[in-house]
Amino acid sequence: xxGAQETKELVCVGxxxxxxxxxxxxxxxxxxxHGHECNRGAKYxxxxxxxxxxGLATTVIIEGARWARLPVKVSNPVPKGRVxxxxxxxxxxxxxAPVSVGDVLLTGLFGEENLEVVATRSMERV
Numbered sequence: 001x002x003g004a005q006e007t008k009e010l011v012c013v014g015x016x017x018x019x020x021x022x023x024x025x026x027x028x029x030x031x032x033x034h035g036h037e038c039n040r041g042a043k044y045x046x047x048x049x050x051x052x053x054x055g056l057a058t059t060v061i062i063e064g065a066r067w068a069r070l071p072v073k074v075s076n077p078v079p080k081g082r083v084x085x086x087x088x089x090x091x092x093x094x095x096x097a098p099v100s101v102g103d104v105l106l107t108g109l110f111g112e113e114n115l116e117v118v119a120t121r122s123m124e125r126v
Contacts, residue, residue, distance in 0.1 A: 003027045010048055014040030021045050053077030056086055057120070060105065065097035065123040072105060075116040082110065090117055097125040 003026045012019040012035075019041050024032040033045040047053070055077050062070040072093075078086045086109060093105055100122045109115035 005031060008049070010045060012036060012041040012044050014038070014044040023049055025049065052080040054080050054083050056083060056090075058087055058090055060090060060093040060095055060117075062095040062097055062099065062123055064125045065099070066126050067123065070095050070099060070123055071120045072117050073120050074109065075118050076114050078109070078115060086110070093117065095119070097123050099123050 005024055005026050008023045008025065010021045010023065012021050015038060017037055019036050019038075021033060021035040021041060021044075023030060023045055024034075030046060030049050033042050036042050036045065053076075055074070057071065057073040059069040059071050061068065072090065074086065074090075089109065090106070095105055099105075099119045101119055103119045104116045105119060106117035107113070109117065
């Protein structure tokens with residue numbers, strides 16, 4: 001039994017072109033993608049339809065450093081519906097100087113091994 005086809009429109013963020021995409025789907029099954037000028041557009045559309053995720057960068061408190069906040073990022077995109085939850089969990093981290101770029105401050109965000117909170121700046125102890 002087949003459901004009615006529906007169309008969803010997106011703007012691709014896979015490259016600077018920003019192609020307007022049209023996704024045709026039947027419920028949770030993606031049928032077709034139109035409008036992409038490169039393979040990244042099709043890949044983005046499939047990912048966005050199946051499991052939308054977003055990159056996340058923010059800051060955490062750091063003790064013993066010249067500045068009070070340390071910039072961090074999540075190593076891989078987090079589920080779109082859990083971005084605020086991820087930010088709350090990350091904001092609970094208190095780092096201690098010294099910290100180097102690339103230091104992992106938290107591993108396994110949401111129980112996903114590939115989601116790590118990583119320092120994006122080095123800060124010496126003062």
